[in-house]
Amino acid sequence: MTPAKRRPPYGARLAALLVVAGLGLGLVLIQGYKPRLGLDLKGGIAIVLRAEGQPTGEAMDKAVEIIRSRVDGLGIGEPEITRQGNDLIQVQIPGVQDPERAESVVGRTAQLSFRPVVGVATDTVIPQDATDTSAASRPPVTPPNEDDPAATVRFPLKQSPDTVLILGPVALMGDQVTRADATLAAGSEVVTLEFTGEGQAAFKKITGELACNPQGDPKRQLAIVLDGVIESAPQMGTEVQCNQGISQGAQITTGSAQEARDLALVLRYGSLPVALTVEAREQVSPTVGGDALKAGLVAGGIGLALVMIYAVLYYRGLGLVVIGGLAIFGTLNYVVVSLLGESVGMAITLSGIAGLIVSIGITADSYIVYFERIKDEARSGKSMRLAVERGFKGAYRTIIAADTVSLMAAGLLWLLTVGGVKGFAFFLGIATIMDLIMAWFFTQNVVALLADSRLFGGGFLSLESAVADSDDAGGDA
Known part of the structure; x- marks a missing residue:
């Protein structure tokens, strides 16, 4: 006689995730933290520096590198520092709280x-043109x-x-x-x-x-x-x-x-290897980026809604798991982005938002991999509980492999690029790590807890009907 196999603590894992997400969201809302927007979304200051004399390309590249290090030292996320022509350097500083301090560190070159x-x-x-008696x-x-x-x-x-x-x-x-x-x-x-x-x-x-x-x-x-x-x-x-x-x-x-x-x-x-003077300084309007952000969010919202509808129609009850999971996934990402903006000044630009949107597709793929594993196990005659447990073991290995590739790509982009692409890579990497956390603490636990519920017992939302429809589709083909 062998002792009964102890069931994993599905409820405790799910509760831990919900508590962390709830506390994080509560902290962000109570403290009034919000994501810090980049120059193209929120605006900021832009400084144009001109090199004196006839600088070499190597000297200008070195000057850009030093200025970028100086701005990074201010704790400002995603600065845009680029060469323009042979003797100009443009410095864009997004979401800066103290423009005068930033210019005093960057502008003095x-x-x-x-x-x-x-x-x-x-x-x-006393200067002849003095209008202030304190000049004396x-x-x-x-x-x-x-x-x-x-x-x-x-x-x-x-x-x-x-x-x-x-x-x-x-x-x-x-x-x-x-x-x-x-x-x-x-x-x-x-x-x-x-x-x-x-x-x-x-x-x-x-x-x-x-x-x-x-x-x-x-x-x-x-x-x-x-x-x-x-x-x-x-x-x-x-x-x-x-x-x-x-x-x-x-x-x-x-x-x-x-x-x-x-x-x-x-x-x-x-x-600096060259003497630079401030050619121009201006406040940058976020109007154009704001319009692009609105259009992108609307398009993303429509696409996300279509994905959710398709998930419910194809995976029935498991489609509801996808909807709940994406809601928590979005909450956690919002909390992380807000805390990074508040603590280290990390600003998110349109490219960073693009990285987060791409990560939604990565997360959706993780759900699909797991659900297809469950269907395969169910077709082989296993009980729903066993299909859920065994399906996750195989699916999580695949999810780890896929997310590792995404993390490596994000890491290479972070190391080898600058500016907007660097922001895309950073937020893609953060969201990919979040996908691994969601798969372990949310997806497997919710599905396991629902395995014995009425959701799987019959009707349109049952997994059995989704498996049967898949088999019918395969037979008709």
Whole structure:
């Protein structure tokens, strides 16, 4: 006598999925989270940059790569950064919450440099065309286009524009920085730096010279300059020795985590192989993309309705499972897209929506594979419960194989492409993973629980009638 085989926890699995979907949807609705739309759907800012002189194609490609890394560091999803002609680069930033901050990081494209502070400007000059009396409190500054690396210049502090520092010749350039990371050290927000061999030698030399000045003296500061603005001017710590300097990297203490992240971005991606100026800046209207989205959603809705009607007519009661499954599938995808938009700024564009729509076809194929397996098992004389259980084992192997191919394709597209195609690949991959979850936690469990219900007991909705109709169709053929 053998013990009865224990039945899998179909109800518990289904309940777990429903609870997760319900809690996720509740969180999104209560918090007011919504999918963050891309530039073609929601609008954003578009910046056109022009390269000075006669840049090479290689230099322009490198500039595009650096700018893309800089925008990615802002946490903005799917930026569009493309070359236009020989000397233009277009930067489109979708769904940006703080356009001024984005432009300050992206739009300043001059080369980054490190200069010693030689003094604080105290003289004031009232411009002849000044209309604001506060201009008298602002010392004159060196125009960015007159910045000479070998000369003494006067630039304002980014955090306090009325404070102008007098800076000596450039000690080292930003392209000699190999790494810059914002981190927390000893309870303070800091930016850690690493340099090339030549850069480290130059950094050790200049920091050793600055350390010879008294503590608190402005001449003990090293200014980090980008496009005629001093991003930061850290002072040498007491541990830095005169004429010895800093020989292993460096740490710059900042006032806040946001300041540390922004400074790290500038240090990491500040230097460009070409000098760029902002040619144009504009807000982009989402009208055209919105109209296309409406048309696409209407067409997708009609197609989805036709699929559901066909599923009910062909698979009878199992067609209702398809309808319920697609509803939960859509809910989970909505929750994931909304949370990604809120947490990491991932924006969805028309191409991303296309990836989600394609994934609906992948999910429908998974239902068809399983249902056809059930019909095959039922035709062989097995009971409905056994047909459901054995059918899923074979079907899930096929589903895993098919979804693995889709994931590999999405992964390759993600790695080898940029822009819209990258968004298509990302959301297709997310939805494909969701299909595997749905098959395991929803489809097999719902069908197994319904196997003993009246839904399979007879009538139009019964699986037996669907199998019989299939057999009749095969015989007539």
